[in-house]
Amino acid sequence: MVGSVGNGLADLGAGAVSMNGVGKALHPAEAAAAATAAAETLPMELEPPEALVAAAAVEVEAKREEEAANGRREIVMGRNVHTSCFAVKEPDADDEETGEREATMASVLALYRRLLVERTKHHLGYPYNLDFDYGALAQLQHFSINNLGDPFIESNYGVHSRQFEVGVLDWFARLWELEKDEYWGYITNCGTEGNLHGILVGRKVFPDGILYASHESHYSVFKAARMYRMDCVKVDTLMSGEIDCADFQRKLLQNRDKPAIINVNIGTTVKGAVDDLDLVIKTLEENGFKDRFYIHCDGALFGLMIPFVKKITRLEHINALSSNVEYLVSRDATIMGSRNGHAPIFLWYTLNRKGYRGFQKEVQKCLRNAHYLKDRLREAGVGAMLNELSSTVVFERPKDEEFVRRWQLACERNIAHVVVMPSVNIDKLDYFLNELVEKRATWYQDGISQPPCIARDVGVENCLCGLHK
Numbered sequence: 001m002v003g004s005v006g007n008g009l010a011d012l013g014a015g016a017v018s019m020n021g022v023g024k025a026l027h028p029a030e031a032a033a034a035a036t037a038a039a040e041t042l043p044m045e046l047e048p049p050e051a052l053v054a055a056a057a058v059e060v061e062a063k064r065e066e067e068a069a070n071g072r073r074e075i076v077m078g079r080n081v082h083t084s085c086f087a088v089k090e091p092d093a094d095d096e097e098t099g100e101r102e103a104t105m106a107s108v109l110a111l112y113r114r115l116l117v118e119r120t121k122h123h124l125g126y127p128y129n130l131d132f133d134y135g136a137l138a139q140l141q142h143f144s145i146n147n148l149g150d151p152f153i154e155s156n157y158g159v160h161s162r163q164f165e166v167g168v169l170d171w172f173a174r175l176w177e178l179e180k181d182e183y184w185g186y187i188t189n190c191g192t193e194g195n196l197h198g199i200l201v202g203r204k205v206f207p208d209g210i211l212y213a214s215h216e217s218h219y220s221v222f223k224a225a226r227m228y229r230m231d232c233v234k235v236d237t238l239m240s241g242e243i244d245c246a247d248f249q250r251k252l253l254q255n256r257d258k259p260a261i262i263n264v265n266i267g268t269t270v271k272g273a274v275d276d277l278d279l280v281i282k283t284l285e286e287n288g289f290k291d292r293f294y295i296h297c298d299g300a301l302f303g304l305m306i307p308f309v310k311k312i313t314r315l316e317h318i319n320a321l322s323s324n325v326e327y328l329v330s331r332d333a334t335i336m337g338s339r340n341g342h343a344p345i346f347l348w349y350t351l352n353r354k355g356y357r358g359f360q361k362e363v364q365k366c367l368r369n370a371h372y373l374k375d376r377l378r379e380a381g382v383g384a385m386l387n388e389l390s391s392t393v394v395f396e397r398p399k400d401e402e403f404v405r406r407w408q409l410a411c412e413r414n415i416a417h418v419v420v421m422p423s424v425n426i427d428k429l430d431y432f433l434n435e436l437v438e439k440r441a442t443w444y445q446d447g448i449s450q451p452p453c454i455a456r457d458v459g460v461e462n463c464l465c466g467l468h469k
Contacts, residue, residue: 086112120423124432125409125416127301127392130423134346145341149334151186165344171351175307186334187344191300192220197335198296199224199261205294206259212251213263214243216270218298221263230261239459240387241273245283252287260284260293267301270412271385271458272392272419274306301419305363306389362422366391370420373429380437382451383465385458391420396454396465398436399443407432414452 086108095101120130148155151165169185188194195218202209211232213221225232233255236247243265252260262284264275277297284293297303354362370391377384377395384395397416398404409416418424418432444451455463 119408121428122406123408124418124424124428125407125411127419127421129421134349137342137345137349140342140345145345147187147339147341147344149337152184159341161341161344164348168344168347168351175304175356187339187347188334189336189340189343191218191298192223193335194300195220195263195296195298196224196227198298199230199263200228200335202261202294202296203228203230206261206292209259209261209294210255211261211263212248214241214265214268214275216241216268216273217263217265218269218300221298231258237268237273241268241271242387243275243280245276245279248280249283249287252283252289256288260289262293262295264295264297265301266297266299266303266306267390267392269301270392270410270415270417271387271394272301272390272417273387274302274389301392302390304359305366305391366420366422366424369424369426369429372426373418373420373433376429376433378464380433380440381464381469382436382440383454383458383463383468385462393418393420394454394458394462396452398439399449399451400439403436403439413457414454415457 091101092098123130143159145159145161146157147160147162147165148157151162151169154162165187168187169183170180172185173180173183188197199211199221202211209230211221211225211230212235213225213232214235214237216237222232224230233251235251236244238244262280264277264280266274268274277295280295284290299306367389370386370393373393374384374386374395377393382395384393386393394415394417397411397414398409404411404416409418411417420429440451443449450466451464453463453465453467455465455468460468
């Protein structure tokens with residue numbers, strides 16, 4: 001068995017943690033090797049004219065009714081960004097003397113900051129912690145810091161932050177109980193890059209392997225399959241969103257002649273479900289795939305919250321991706337080649353300020369607040385579900401798309417979700433709940449329109465529609 005784990009930014013092993021089926025750790029040099037072959041300036045956001053908004057709302061509602069009748073829902077795209085962009089304007093000849101341009105830009109930035117403050121107040125649907133205060137690092141914003149190639153190997157480029165990057169990676173390795181000589185990794189730009197890297201290593205280890213991923217895996221997993229031209233098999237899920245290992249077994253046996261590359265989710269995108277890693281490994285080994293499988297764990301959502309990656313056996317074989325780059329005097333074992341050098345410093349700063357205890361308290365707070373939200377929704381007659389060890393609360397999709405946009409909710413079919421992050425406190429949840437209950441009373445006051453049934457998405461026991469209440 002070989003594999004990798006990514007948690008969205010820190011990517012260890014073959015994109016995360018490297019181990020083999022007999023528990024022998026791979027040397028970082030070998031791990032790194034495999035990890036490498038494979039109009040006008042607008043002063044504020046412009047809103048479309050009210051008549052257009054109203055017409056669009058009528059159109060959206062009609063579309064929703066049609067889709068509901070057909071048992072499907074189309075993606076509702078956002079507004080055209082060009083209606084609210086900040087255009088780039090050439091300076092006037094006398095700008096240096098008048099200072100008008102600087103004043104205009106300062107005004108735009110001040111207005112933009114006010115917009116960010118307002119949108120932060122109404123942000124609930126995406127897994128970002130908006131508690132953001134890095135004023136102490138302003139002194140470093142004058143430098144173009146870039147990390148090139150392998151973080152563990154120096155290069156001729158001296159304006160880097162490798163020492164911070166490796167410090168952050170060591171912290172995550174300790175969190176997941178890995179020794180310094182048992183892992184290789186780097187800080188990626190996003191969770192998608194972590195998935196692209198981990199799956200690429202799997203493809204290099206098993207060139208003819210088939211990628212297996214549950215239907216509820218992040219879209220970047222399937223993007224990786226397309227980019228790398230891999231055969232990809234989608235596996236059914238349980239109602240919770242967790243991978244269905246009975247269906248996984250059936251699909252494995254249909255391709256028993258080819259190695260398996262598996263994406264395991266540590267928090268699915270919509271429901272926040274955590275796949276049973278032990279059961280996945282057991283299913284593989286009991287069906288003739290021992291020593292013929294590679295596991296990548298996508299921990300972009302809960303990789304930090306649920307450090308259970310220690311259950312993975314140590315990996316072998318991570319040695320197909322790296323190549324030496326002469327002009328860097330280093331080795332490139334990453335997807336992008338060069339990386340933002342400021343990101344590791346931001347992470348290092350946060351980890352040092354909070355430490356393990358600080359993060360533990362934040363995780364406990366998130367879980368408590370998620371239970372609070374779920375209970376309050378159900379008390380208000382709104383169907384809701386919360387998976388064990390998850391801070392993603394799934395509930396009925398609000399009828400009004402403007403409400404969805406206002407609170408920046410992520411929606412799929414008849415459900416929406418709130419991801420309770422450290423920046424989401426009880427006051428913010430109460431604000432959201434009170435507004436939802438008030439709006440909901442107007443949406444369904446005619447007695448004809450009814451809240452959507454979400455039994456298909458979260459189970460009968462979590463649905464409070466007219467049929468299942």
